[in-house]
Amino acid sequence: MxxxxxxxxxxxxxxxxxxxxxxxxxxxxxxxxxxxxxxxxxxxxxxxxxxxxxxxxxxxxxxxxxxxxxxxxxxxxxxxxxxxxxxxxxxxxxxxxxxxxxxxxxxxxxxxxxxxxxxxxxxxxxxxxxxxxxxxxxxxxxxxxxxxxxxWRQKDNLIDHNIKDRWVRNLSDRQLSGSEQSLLEKGLNFAVASKRIQVTDIITATESAIRGASIGPNKAEELRSRKLGVVNTLFHRAESIITKDSDKIAEHQHLRKALGNCGYQDWAINKALNKDNSKPTASSTNQTGRTSITIPYHGDLSEKLKRIYRDHGITTHFKPTNTIRQSLVHPKDKQPKGRISGVVYGVRCSEEQACQDSYIGETAQPLHNRMLQHRRASSSGNDSSVFLHLKATGHHFDTKDVRILDREHRWFERGVKEAIWLPPETINFNIET
Known part of the structure; x- marks a missing residue:
């Protein structure tokens, strides 16, 4: 009014x-x-x-x-x-x-x-x-x-393309290609197929399951032998996906090293790679315990492993790897390397010309604290091999050059990953070797 x-x-x-x-x-x-x-x-x-x-x-x-x-x-x-x-x-x-x-x-x-x-x-x-x-x-x-x-988002008859274009907003100066736009429209939880198989995680999960299910030595060896039945798939996948010859050679070496460091002999790996190798028989499922493991998902390879684990009373769960969210979304600041705990790390002597020794270790402590322990004598008299090497040679190492090889907060699994990363063909001063 x-x-x-x-x-x-x-x-x-x-x-x-x-x-x-x-x-x-x-x-x-x-x-x-x-x-x-x-x-x-x-x-x-x-x-x-x-x-x-x-x-x-x-x-x-x-x-x-x-x-x-x-x-x-x-x-x-x-x-x-x-x-x-x-x-x-x-x-x-x-x-x-x-x-x-x-x-x-x-x-x-x-x-x-x-x-x-x-x-x-x-x-x-x-x-x-x-x-x-x-x-x-x-x-x-x-x-x-x-x-x-x-x-419902995947159904074209329900999607307005004008609305679909608003799902991805490019705030950068770089122009997105059609394939990049299409990939981002699949959502942050979409997992991109990885070229490298995460052999370390698969082996660690297997050893953890053997320990958790209380599988005896004979059955454990049988499980490891049956697992070699998919080694051919590992190498075939490397041949099919990787295009560069140098990358193929590096992937083959990585697979052999990872399997060999976990106790698998070269003859067993070569036998598994033989196409004429007969299919192993199913093992008994009467186990003393039942446990579950989580391994990265890699198509047919993971499905074959699941069937093998099931025969031994082990339930298998899969986890996605290399998702768009893991690559793009980083809401927190990057944690300083010295404050990261639960890691498998590598130390190399700084005297590169005169010394090529290296050390692979694992710790549940922050990495900075562990490096301080390597630089001084232990009060218990059990000095680390790094300290003994520095004391005997007068060499040194830089904390900034220490590499974090893997991360794992569980003690047993961290020890398995340390064993996988130990390089038997190089000079190292680990006490265990």
Whole structure:
């Protein structure tokens, strides 16, 4: 209601008429709001979408419980529609009563002006509320569709390409190629196939499972021998995926070194690589214990390992590697190397010309603390081999040159990874060797 009309009514016809005029405008706006609210709830019923205010929850799980809850939610929504209709009816009656009373108090000309401006105010309020309710229903329908179908984003008939383009926002100066854009649209949890098989993690998980399941020496050796049945797959994968000859040679050396350091003989690996090698027979599943392991997923290789582990009573779980989230999302600052704990590390003597000795170790402590222990004598008399080497030769090493080879917080698994990383073909001053 404009100020001039309010002022005129107050001046000429008193505060009571002004109060009735404002009540008429307020009631008209309420009618507009409730009509949009009614349309919103009817659209929810038609699309089988439940607003948050009508959502019910229960700690009882199951498909029948879900159906009961959904049925109750729809009944609540129907009751809301009935109550909104009742409220609109009462507001319209109130609006009519106020309009008639104003007709008795105001002249026809002023009364018509009040009627026209009230209709204009109601229409403006209707458009404002309508846009808000339409946007609200769109968000609610999107969330409901995602709850019902986890793969709805992959269905082309449900995807608006204009919306799809907004999923990836390039804030850098570099222009993304079509393949890069397509890869990022798959989501942060999409795992990119890795060229290098994580042999260290697979071997460590196997040795941990043998220890956790209390498998005897004979059965353990049988499991290791059966596991060699997939060595051919490891080398075949390296041949198929890696294109450069130098990378293939490095991958073959890495596989042989990792398997050899864990106790696998060259003849066994060569036998496993022989295509004429017969398929091993299934072993007995009568084990004293049952455990589970988690290994990286590498297609057919992981499935073969799962079947072998199952024959020995070991449950296998897979974990994704090399996801887009791991490559792009780094919310925390990089931790200083000296503060990292639970690592397998490598120390090389700084006298590169005169000495090529190296040391592979593991520690649960922060790396900085472990390096301090290598530089001084132990109070227990059990000095580290690094300290003994420095004391005997007068050489030194730089902490910044210490390499973190692997990370593992579990003691047994960390020891297995240390054994894998020990390089038998190079000179080292580990006490164990």
């Amino acid at each position: 404009n100020e001039s009309l309010h002022s005129l009514i107050r001046k000429e016809y008193g505060k009571d008429c002004l109060k009735l005029t404002k009540d008429l405008e307020k009631t008209a706006r309420k009618v507009a709001n409730y009509r949009n609210h009614l349309r919103f709830n009817l659209r929810c019923l038609q699309a089988d979408v439940i607003p948050r205010s009508a959502k019910l929850s229960s700690n009882i799980k199951g498909s029948r419980a879900d159906k009961i809850i959904h049925s109750a939610e729809r009944k609540l929504l129907n009751e809301r529609v009935r109550q909104v209709n009742y409220t609109i009816k009462n507001l319209n009656n109130k609006k009519s009563d106020i309009f008639r009373e104003l007709g008795d108090r105001l002249p026809t000309e002023i009364h018509n002006r009040v009627s026209q401006f009230t209709e204009h105010a109601q229409l403006a309020q209707h458009e404002t509320t309508k846009s808000r309710q339409v946007e609200k229903f769109g968000r609610l329908a999107t969330v409901s569709r995602a709850d019902k179908d986890k793969n």
